[in-house]
Amino acid sequence: MSQELAKDIAKRAAVAARAVANLSEQDKNQVLQRMADTLRQHQDEILKVNEKDMQAGREKGLSDAMLDRLQLNQERIEGMATAIEEIIALKDPVGDRYLLDERPNGIKVEKMRIPLGVICMIYEARPNVTADAGALCFKSGNAVILRCGREAIETSKAIAAALHEALENSNLPKDVITVVPTPDRDLMLQLLQQKDDIDLVIPRGGEGLIHFVSDNSKIPVIQHYKGVCHLYVDNDADLDKALKLLVNGKTHRTGVCNALEGVLVHQQIADKFLPMAAKALAEKDVIIHSDKRSADYFDGADVIADDAFGEEYLALEIAVRTVDDYEHALAHIQQFGSGHTEVICTENDDTAARFIREVDSAVTMANASSRFSDGGQLGLGAEIGISTSKLHAYGPMGLQALTTEKFVVTGNGQTRD
Structure with a gap:
């Protein structure tokens, strides 16, 4: 049953992708405005359903971080609608062409941006992803299959x-935007086998979910x-x-992936x-986990071993470490960072430039909040x-990251000798 349902969902999405792939930017923007408007119009119904999901989450003992991700309110629904309107204001990348070369024989070689096709999003207690992913995939000419976790499925x-x-x-x-009707894991597994109709899978959630998807998917x-x-x-x-x-x-906001989980302080300051x-x-009321060198500065700090850093707390908790110098900080980030976002605070432009160049993460920042x-x-x-991961996109994925490029070659009857 799961196999048949997965095939049906994937095939319907593939057909729908063809319907949206060639829409003009103006047509897409008109539809997106309707999406933003209908979210606002149906706000009360969405909030009622979300409260039921929240109540079920509390009864299941979901963490505060998970409940924060799950919860919607008037402001967050307006945020979803506004985000769609921000997408409207962005230039549509589909169809963009640029010249690579004009060959000696007169043929012109260009590259053109095209949609990926069908994208499958797998996520947990984040109902806002339903609107964000639906709008982004639509504007970039793709269909999307949305499989959310049990906690948020009714809201989604x-x-x-x-x-x-x-x-x-x-x-x-x-079928341009499909929400998988059940969080059944076997159905998700079957969706991950539909390589003929689904072009890309993007999982968002805990490490267990990411590993499961990566280990079982036949799709990139x-x-x-x-x-x-x-x-x-830094000392400067x-x-x-x-x-x-x-x-x-x-x-x-603690329950988000761009919240700080560690602070490294140069010993000189x-x-x-x-x-x-x-x-x-x-x-x-932040709980402190620290190395021995830093512990005396905090009341009731939890002293942890040097190999115990790298936790994602998603709560009012943070790890603190005093480091010998820049190289020590870099080594710590290389060992315990997750490749997401790293920040340096320094007034030394050379050190900031070195940090940006040497730190291996999707986003590096100098003197700006990780948020x-x-x-x-x-x-x-x-x-x-x-x-x-560095293929095919690295860091926050917007419209352009949901497209790919194909070669376009134009000539005037040239043949190869």
């Missing part, structure tokens, strides 16, 4: 119903691993600036900065995810 169906209304009012098939996978993000406070840092980056990165950090983090590591904040509109 409610969001999809609003998007389907917009599609039907535009004479487009609902873009991985979105955990976000173990660090702030390195402006300490007030560093404190702002630390507090914002850790406490602005530890005596000045760590008391500042201790006071500010205590005011926010900006987000497609919307970086000007991409909504994002479909943050890729921590």
